[in-house]
Amino acid sequence: MKSKKRLLLITVLALFFSLVLGGCGGKQEIKQGDNVVIAQVNGEDILYNEFYDIYNYTLISKEIDPETEDEEELAYMKEIKEQILEDLITRKVMQQKMEADGYEITDEIMKEAEDSFNSMIEMIGLQMQLQAQFGGDEGAEEKDYKKEAEEYVAGELELMNMTKEDYIKNMAEEIMANNYFEDLTKVVEASEEEIKSFYDKELEISKTDGNGAIDLIKPAQTRVKHILIKIADEDTGEYFNLYTGGKFDEAESFLEEKLAEIKPKAEEVLEKAKNGEDFEALIDEYGEDPGMESEEYKDGYLVDEMSNFELPFKEASLKLEEGEISDLVPTVYGYHIIKAYEKSEEKVYTLEEKRDEIKERLDREKKNEFVEKEIDRWMEEAEIVKYMDRI
Template sequence: MYSKKIAGCFLILLSFIIILPLIAGAEERKSPDKVILAEVGDKKITLQDLNSKISELPLQYRGFFSDPGKKETFLNSLVQQIVLAKKARELKMDQKPEISEKINDITNQILSQELVKEEILKKNNISDEEIKKYYGNNVDKYREPESVKASHILIKVDEDAGEEARSKSEAKAKEILEKAKKGEDFAALAKEFSEDTATGKRGGDLGFFNKGRMVKEFNDVAFKLKPGEISDIVKTRFGYHIIKVEGKKKEHQKALTEVKSQIKETLSREALRKKLDEYTKKLYEESKVVMHPELLKAAESEEKDIDEIEETDEESVDEDGSEMEFEED
């Protein structure tokens, strides 16, 4: 009995000895900084490196490189950049004055951005009290006017179209209106018949709009209709419209909670601009910066004079290509 217990304990211990390295190995494989995707000599590019590079891209490109296939393309371009730069250094191209200056410009740009992040952005905190005060002082800015959500079907007519063309277009609009009034799907009718190509493909949807955004004839009818109602034919300079109102929003005051993040962003930008001006002004003084903006105007004036002289020289050439003579009377 005792020996069986020892054997059982030994088997459990043995299973732990076998399983633990497998678990550790699995964790190691999952860790992005341990996954080596490429090696260029001594340089290693890990999954973490790749993800970090992608995260630095503009927002619109990050989603594009989320796909594994696209990530591979990005990895290839990264490796290509490294080997090309390596060869350029071997050829001492980085020591050429014009290239060295460009490298210095890029370095300055990166360093200045990082300094602003470290010294200003991280210390740029906006309190709830500041947000509340700004909202109270600018309450009218966050008043939402009455708006309407509508769809439309447009049959176009040129402003200079003749009576026959106008009658034909109006008749077509009336046929579509009859279908809509009988209960046919408005969005489907818009997709089939509307000559407003921008909204037709999405069922005539115009979204929400405020008073004054549309032409007067369209605006007046849309704001009188109730949700679900369909207008008669509305004539504007664009042609004949059929309007369906989908919804309405009354004029209302946006709550602080709705605009809090927007206000915080506004205040952050203003504070950042102010702090950056103060910080750089201090650095200007420490670096003993002297600027001569007045010389820009002088240089611009000289360039203008040179251009005028060149134009005069061109005008001084006769049509046959020979220079005209200016004799003194």
């Protein structure tokens, strides 16, 4: 079987990590068979239990009833079985190759795996916290999200019939595999000719449709700051409710009404800005965009044709000359008074400016391709026996 892209060691870890934040249905029971040999790789056994834990968890996560009689689901379950067995065989071949070349899990690798596990817990906890906060969960600030993340992961590990120690060991195996492949591909790198050829092709693509693999053209940009005179948040929400409900005319009439209510204040601030009053001071006094107060946007917003700003805001920003202040710009959020602080023309990056980025990308692709071919060669050379009737 032709190998898939698989630079990293294919383990239960990879399956778990890809699914751990995806959620799954209730636990389903699949009767586990005897711990029989389901495959042999160079005389080394792969046992049914190794397969079962992954297969069981996969069915649970994909909410597939193991007792289903649906033909499509049965065919899909057969594909899952075949792929899991193929992955286990590939893993075994790679493990044998690494052991033969003297690679083993050291204390340093185990420490790195433990640190990675703890970082994963923190990441999951942070995601839980963000979901709770944005979901309006009452008491979100008072919860111990690290503890919740630990309990969640413990539950997932239980479904996979794994302990925390098992999981960390799998992580350590993956780190060892990464180390092995890094050493194996040390001399694999892109040539100067390949780098230049990639640049020339990507530049042509960027000039024609702008969808190149890397950014070789920096679009014309305007750096702006603005004073936002807001309509009430609940009014913006009502506008969106009307609009998404298909009541377009009603939504536009509602927005015009709410904009009219704040227009006198907006015109007053605009007059001050046009008369030369300090724009930064006006932002502080009247502006209602939190972004203007953040450290991230202390220098303003960079606006170009690809920006995701409201269209009237974007169009007005790009028309301004450096130092120029716009008239009132209405959007669903209120009136904007925009000042252009800096304009830059379109820039085409030279090969030298992008050489390192291109080389890194091509090196990675060539290393991946090299590893794929090596794994294919190892698989072809290995003595593999499969007992599909046992799974």
